[in-house]
Amino acid sequence: MATDIVLSVAGLAKSFGGLKAVQGVDFEVEKGAIVGLIGPNGAGKTTTFNMIAGELPPSAGKIILLGEDITGQRTDMLYHKGLMRTFQLSHEYARMTALENLAVAAPDQTGEAIFASWFAGGKVRAREAEVLDLARDTLEFLGLTHVADELAGNLSGGQKKLLEIGRTMMNDSKVVLLDEPGAGVNPTLMRKVAEMIEQLNQERGYTFCIIEHDMDMIARLCGKVVVLAEGKVLMEGTMDEVRNDERVIDAYFGGEVV
Ligand SMILES: Nc1ncnc2c1ncn2[C@@H]1O[C@H](COP(=O)(O)OP(=O)(O)O)[C@@H](O)[C@H]1O
Ligand SMILES: [Mg+2]
Structure with a gap:
């Protein structure tokens, strides 16, 4: 049923000059699914994400x-529509504490907030307290409370x-x-990351790619x-099914001495 699809790409393509990094990619992500996107280096995975995001x-x-x-919609617009991609922490974020990193990720009310700070200071402070509470709860969920101020x-x-x-x-x-x-990520934390993904999927209904x-x-x-592989599905x-498919084995190892 069409309504079960939360994200779909059709005929997605990207060229960098003469290089066809992504050449007509189609796939669908169902609500509540965790879909994997795999392929050899240079296959166009990150470019596909960059276009979606x-x-x-x-x-x-x-x-x-x-x-x-x-x-073609911008990242911040998509963010408000509930689509988010994670990033490796930038330099800017590296200089903030763990708690601050979460607090600044809360949706801001931009113009509204600036007005409100003039006319309704108390309301803004209440929102700030709410955001900090949520950030602390999130750190606890992640098991990172001990590094909140790191x-x-x-x-x-x-x-x-x-x-x-x-x-x-x-x-x-x-x-x-x-x-x-x-x-x-080391194997212990890797399991923890996987657990978080499963938990967010099952308990909060997040869909992942x-x-x-x-x-x-x-x-x-x-x-x-x-x-x-080579910009195509x-x-x-x-x-x-994937691990037993000749084409996949070929794409990863084809022409190489393994
Ligand atoms: N900004 C860019 N400018 C030019 N070429 C790029 C750019 N980004 C990616 N590419 C090229 O596009 C191809 C696909 O890259 P990428 O999407 O990063 O692959 P993957 O994530 O699957 O390893 C590669 O050949 C890469 O060198
Ligand atoms: Mg990549």
Whole structure:
């Protein structure tokens, strides 16, 4: 049923000069699903995410979020519509504490807030207190309360990943794009990251689309896996179907001495 699809891309393409990084990609993400996006380096996975998240205008194709054509819409607009992608912490965020990182991820009321600070100072302070409460609850959920006042730049790789995921919780996201949540994370924290994803999926109904090289993590989390190679969808299916498919094995290892 069409209403069960929260995100779909059709004919999505992106060229960088002469390089066709993404060449007509189609896939759908169902409500409440955790979809994996895998493929060899340079397959076009991150470029696909960048287009969905509004950071790169597509050369062609359409992106539909919750029934609305969002093609070319900017990141901040999409954020308000409940689509969020996580980032590796930037320098700016590294110099804020873990708690502050979450607080600034709460949706701000922009113009409204500026007006309100002149005319209704008390209301703004109440909102600030609400945001800090939510940030503290989120840190607790993530098991990061002990590093609340630590600068994010000083956290371990895994703690930073958890914090990135925590930022999506400040906005009650509907669809979350995770680009390599397992990269640079030790196995213990990796399990924790996977648990968080499962918990947000099951308890809060978040839908995820995850780029990941760790196939154990993909197998554990994802019902459906979309395999990209050379900017195209090579196949999609369950992890079992994918791992036994000749084309996939070829795409990863073809022409190389393994
Ligand atoms: N901003 C860019 N300018 C030029 N080429 C790019 C840019 N971003 C990505 N590419 C190229 O597009 C291709 C796909 O890259 P990417 O989407 O990052 O792949 P993946 O995430 O699957 O490893 C690669 O050949 C990469 O070098
Ligand atoms: Mg990438």
